Amino acid sequence: YIHLRDTLWRTLLGFIGSMTVGIILGVLMGVNNFGQRFFNPWVVVGLSIPAIAWAAVATLIFGFSIISPVTATVLTTYPYIAINVWKGVESREADLVNMSRAFNVSRARMLWRMILPSAAPFLFSGFRFGRAISWKIVTIAEIFAGNTGVGYKLMQAYQLYRFEEAWAWAALFM
Secondary structure, eight states, X not given: OHHHHHHHHHHHHHHHHHHHHHHHHHHHHHXXXXXXXXXXXXXXXXXXXXXXXXXXXXXXHHOSSTHHHHHHHHHHHHHHHXXXXXXXXXXXXXXXXXXXXXXXXXXXXXXXXXXHHHTHHHHHHHHHHHHHHHHHHHHHHHHHHOSSSHHXXXXXXXXXXOHHHHHHHHHHHO
């Protein structure tokens, strides 16, 4: 239970971090062209780098700590969330934006009352992607940089030729 708890905790932290980064970038990319042009290369690069590479890099930088799997999770997952939020914000109705500007509605009020509610279905889709990917990435990162967790126990059992135990940890992961 200790190892499952540690994996779930790292998954939650990585998921919260990736949702935060992804939502901020997605909103900035969807609201104006400068944000889209500036952040689009970062999102594309984030999509092109595999999770195992982020896990290895995070291990080299942060060592065997809780930060390694969380960082690998954030760096792998945020592009998927950012793209979903970006397309959701981009799909808002232009007439409503123009009307809001005509009535001098503040940007903060437009964001909370119009942009985010119209992007809600895309946000939930990003939420689902982020949650699914976070669990996988944390487990992979624990194989590299864990001293506790499901990935760590899976690799430990495999290295000690305890294949039944390794399958049990793999089944828990699945």
